[in-house]
Amino acid sequence: MNDTDSQAVRWNGPAGNAWADSQALIDELFRPIERLLVEHVPPGHVLDVGCGTGSTTVAAVQRLGTAGRATGIDISAPMLAAARARADRAGVAGQTGFVEADAQDHAFDAGTFDTVMSRFGVMFFADFVRAFTNLRRSGTPGAGLRMIVWRDIADNPYMEVAETAARPLLQDMPVRDPHAPGQFALSDPEVVDRILRDSGWTGIGVDPVDLVCTLPESELVGYFTRFGPVGLALTDTDAETRARVIDVVRPAFDPFVDGADVRFTAACWLVTARASDR
Template identity: 45%
Template sequence: MSDTNTANPQMAELWNGPGARSWITAQAVLDQAFHGFETLLADMAAEAGAHAVLDVGCGTGATTRAIAGRITPEGTALGLDLSAPMIAHAESLAEKDGSPARFLAGDAQTHAFPPGEFDLIVSRFGVMFFSDPVAAFANLRRAAKPDARLAMISWRSITENPFMTVAERAAAPLLPDLPKRGGGPGQFAFADQDQVHGILDAAGWTDVSSEALDMVCAFPAAALDTYLSLMGPVGQMLAKSDDATREHVISAIRDGFSEYISGPDIQFTAACWLTRATA
């Protein structure tokens, strides 16, 4: 299913174009790395006895499928993402796995959800990209049943997540036009929890709380080049580069990850927030 109404054309262009292609190509690597978050949210849904769950910014659907597997046949899980290609990939994976998870391509900020549909709304790194976060969370609150719960995982600061910037720091001398991380929507937009609590309060959520969450993540070291060539600002630049430049840059920055090698894996700690609230 698809809803093309969006308040965020810049992000829609990214996540329906190069961003989607990168995530779909790296889907297996990323799902393996972030499996711990998927399990955490699925456990929360099962323990809460949730019957109707919305997964916001679901990407290729790993968390949605995990939740669906824990709460069906009594419950349902719907994954929503701005990226139509990623939703199509999520649907194909669900069909392959025989998962009852459902998916919708749309913008959580503007989508016309039936009022009071969900008793749990979750997100794994999918809520930091709204053009108007207060409007987005107000829309999600309207979609929630009275006393429904919100549980979302977002990144803490750049300085607390050095793994996420190894590639761009190492590649900076080779790629002078490398995009700079800054304010506005993006990976670290929810690092300041005082700001996030203010957003949720303004959107009508109550009982807002946050706890620091440090999750050990790992993926095969053999997949490092795939990760480097696709993800973050470096991946964005390499997608536009010729093969020779791509190989030169990856070779030059690969050594920067040596401290994260643990046996056959790349291992790092993701410094995140688990933020909860009540509708």
């Protein structure tokens, strides 16, 4: 199975279902990141790459009002179903569209989008230069790129608490490869710069941002048992092992617990660029 196929299986299975089922929790968790992403999106047609359940897609349209429309693209059918329902509830279905496809290879109409944006949706491509070249061609001349990706995992200790604590009990859990498509694949700013230049983007900026994210402590167990490497590993484990993992992992998060909340700093890159006309 190649990288593209494995991502499709993942996001149309347990991972995609977890995001769709927990969209309200994830929306609030990443609200500061969503605000940063959409606050400077100019009027026009926006492409939201890896749009997931559509929170950022709808947020962009709501910010732009009648001056904007947005298209979300994702490979996850369950997440896109949630996105379409969200747009309906928000009363912006007429200004939004959603496409189930891989943005790396999808045949976009050239010169369609004024802005290409993404919140954590561009780190999973099998071929980054091919993907960002395709996205550039989808844009109008000088189209803007605005995306948020994770910095290094060392800058995001919260993200490895669960797997570090659970690994002695889940020894078959895969070890992260920071260079493979995945959460931290674009954590090196030099790599990001090179990919975008090779893909025909100019005026590239890769700026660090640190945003405080919060979730209710009462949701913490549900969070780490459904998301990330531990969540995936627990999909096929027995009830006894699951209970032991919870007993071990929950205390490991204590440094991040503040009363009724769990707080962590999301260390990210805000990446901006412009499409060249080549």
